[in-house]
Amino acid sequence: MSATAGEEEKKSSSGTYECGCHCGYIKFSVTLSPPLPEYQVLQCNCSACTRFGYLLIYPEAANVKWHNDSRSRCATYQFNTKAKDQLFCPKCGASLAIDFRDFRKPHTYGVSARTIYGINLEELKYKKLDGMSLVKPAGDLSGHYWDEEKGEMK
Numbered sequence: 001m002s003a004t005a006g007e008e009e010k011k012s013s014s015g016t017y018e019c020g021c022h023c024g025y026i027k028f029s030v031t032l033s034p035p036l037p038e039y040q041v042l043q044c045n046c047s048a049c050t051r052f053g054y055l056l057i058y059p060e061a062a063n064v065k066w067h068n069d070s071r072s073r074c075a076t077y078q079f080n081t082k083a084k085d086q087l088f089c090p091k092c093g094a095s096l097a098i099d100f101r102d103f104r105k106p107h108t109y110g111v112s113a114r115t116i117y118g119i120n121l122e123e124l125k126y127k128k129l130d131g132m133s134l135v136k137p138a139g140d141l142s143g144h145y146w147d148e149e150k151g152e153m154k
């Protein structure tokens, strides 16, 4: 890891995690600040999060390292506004992440904490979101994201 001068404090309060699908075809690492378990993982009840089993963390793309060209290996799914890609392993089908593409600046991913190797979901801190009620139509969060600083959906 590299850090420029003045980022020492930020660096010390972050953590890097190895992630991947079930079969090993997709592998990547994520650097998070604050690190787990201080990071509040988003647990949302919208239609997409329910189906895909998302427990989301939101690293900027610069903090996501795809190993062995794994990003291009991912199968993608889009719905509603089609502004985002839902990412899956094409071999084992594991639900991995959301690529916000141009929708969110800077480029950010919503990564399911379930992809972190050795993760203990019982030890995570969760922030529950009633996406089903807050985001229309019908709890479809496509094209929306959680604004960490403002604490609201955008």
Ligand SMILES: [Zn+2]
Binding pocket: 021, 022, 023, 024, 025, 026, 089, 090, 091, 092, 093, 094
């Ligand atoms: Zn797989």
